[in-house]
Amino acid sequence: MDFIHYLPEIFAPWNLTVLLLGTVGGLILGAAPGLSPTMAVALLIPFTFHMESTTSLILLGAVYTSTVAGGAISAILINIPGAPANIATVLDGHPMAQQGRAAEALHYAFISSVIGGVFGVLVLIFFTPILANFALRFGPSELFWTAVLGVTVIGSLGAGSLLKGLFAGVFGLWLSTVGYDPINGVERFVFTDHLQGGINIIAALIGLFALPQVFGMFEGATRKQRDALFEMENRSVLDSLRTNLRRVKALTIGSIVGIVVGLIPGAGGQIAGLVSYDQSRKFSSRRNNFGKGEPDGVIASEAANNAMVGPSLVPLLTLSVPGSPTAAVLLGGLLIHGLFPGPNLFTTHAKVTWTFIDSLLLGQVLMGVLGLMMSRMSRWVMQVPDNYMAAAVVVLAVFGTYSVENSFSDVLVMMTLGSGMFFATKFGFSAAPVVLGIILGPIAETNFMQGRLIADTQNGLFTYFCTGGINLVLIALCLVSVGYSAYAELQGRKRRKTQEAESWQHA
C-alpha cells in the first residue's frame, strides 16, 4: 500500500499550503467563464518550473481538480459553463437557480464532485501500478504504437471532424521534429534562429490553448450580455448532503460513466458529463423533469466530470497517453521536471508520484469543502469583464513563456502557434491533437527509429512493428478509435440530412 506509506508527505506544511492555494485558485479560475481547466493548467506550468517536482505536481493536480468543479458555479448561476466539462450541468443547474434554488444546486454540484472525484482517484490508485507493471513488457515497437494510439484517439474522439483531428495530430508530430533529431543529432527545419533547439513544449501548450481563447474573448467582449446573477437562498449544507446521498442512482451512474470515460484516452470531461446526464435521464423515474431543474441532472454530470479526473491520469502515468486534453498539458508538466511516464515513476520516483496521487485524493475533499464555503463569494469572479480577462491572459502567457528558458524566441513561437491555432479553429481544427502530437512526437520518433534498427537485424520492418500480441492490440485500438469516429460522423451526417429533409417538407 504505497499510497498510504507516502500519505504523510502531503501534510508537510509547504505541500499542504500549495494544495490549499491550488484548490482555492482553481475554484476561482474555474468559476471564471472563458478560462478552461486546460488553459489554467497550461498558464500555471511556467510558475511550477522553479518549484520542486512534488510541489509543482501537487499544485497542477489541485488546479486541474478544482477548475473542473469550479466551472459548475458559472454553469448554474449565469448559464455559461466555466469549462466544457460543465456543459451538462447547465441543463438543470441553471433552471434550478431560476427557481430560487441556486444554493441547493451549488451544494449538489460540489458534494457530487467530491464523491465522484474520490471514486476516480481510487481507480487511479489501484489501477495505475498494475498497468505500469504491464508496461514493462513494452519495447520500441509497442511504445511507438502507444504514441500513435494517443494521437489517433485524441484526434478522432476529441475533435469535431475525424480527418481534421487526425491531420492536426500528425501536424503536431511534425512540429515536434523541428530542432535536433533525437537519434543522429542533426538540426532539422530550423527556418529561423527563433526555432533553434526546437519548439519548447510549454510555449506550445500556452500558445495553443490560451491564445485562441483570448481571440475568442476579443470577438465577444464588447457585445456579451450575461444573465443576471441570482440572489442565493439560505439552505443548510447538511440538508443538501442528506438529499444528495439519497440520490444513489444518479451518483452511481455519474461516477461509473466518469471513470470509464476517463480511462478512454482523449475523451475528456465534456463527454463524461453529457453521457452521464443522458444515461441518468434514461434510468430516472423523474425523466420528464430533466431540463427543468432536476437535481439528478446536476448530480450525475458533476459526479461524472470529477470522477473522470483520476482515471484520465491512468493511461498518462503508465503509457504517456493522456485521458483528457488537460491531462496532456499535465504530461508537459511531468516532462519538464524530468519525470517520464512508465514503471519508473512508481519505482525511481515513487515518492513524487505517490505524493502527487495522494494529493489528488485529499484535493478532492478540500475542493468540496472549500467549494461549498466559497461558492457564495466566487460568484463575483464571474463578473470580471472579458476585456480584463483577455488582457490578463495575454500578459500572463508572455511572462510565463519567457520565464521557462529566459528566451524571447519562445514568446514569439507561442504567439505564432497560438494565432495560427485560432485561425485553424475557425476551419474546424482543434488544439488538443496538435499539443499531444508535439508531446508524443519525440517518443514516437525515437522508438520508431530504434525499432527500425532492431528490425534491420531481424525479420524486417513489417514483422517487427505489426506482429506480436501487444502490437496487434494497440493497432486494433487505433483502428477501432478511427472506425468508431468515422461511424459516429456518418450517423451524424445522416441525421442532419434527415432533419434538413423534414424541415423542407414542413416549409
Next chain:
Amino acid sequence: MAARLISIACILLGGLLYWAALGSDTPKAYFFPQMLALTMAAIGAAMLVVDFRSSGKRQAAWLATQWYRIWPGVLVLVVYMAVAETVGFYVSSWLAFTSIGVLYAPAGDRRATVKRCVPIAIVFLGVLYLVFWMLLRVQLPHGFAF
C-alpha cells in the same frame, strides 16, 4: 467551396513539408518527418474526397466570424511583440494590457474606461513584478523604460 480549399491547403502543406525534408546529407534524420508529411498529404486528399461527396451546405465558422472585432487586438499583440524587448517587458505589458482593456471594454464612456483600466493594469503588473522578480527570481528584459 471553402472546405475544398482547406483540403487542398492541407495537401499542399503536406507536400511542402515533404519537399522541405528532401535533399539532405543525412537522409536518415529526415525519414520520420517525411513519413509524417506524406501522411498529412494523404489525410488532406481524404478530406478532399469526403468534401466532394458531401453536399457542402454547411457554412464554415470563419464566415460567421466578426473579424473586424479581432484585428485591433491582433495589431496590439504585433506591436507588443515588436517593442517588448526594446521598451522593456513591464512597460510594454502595461501598455498592451491597457490597450486591450480599453479597446474591448463594453460600450460606454471611453474616458471612464481609461480611468478604470490604467490603475487595474498597474496593480496587475505590480503583482506580476512581485511574483516573477521577488518570488521566482526571473530576470525579464528591462529595455530602455523598464
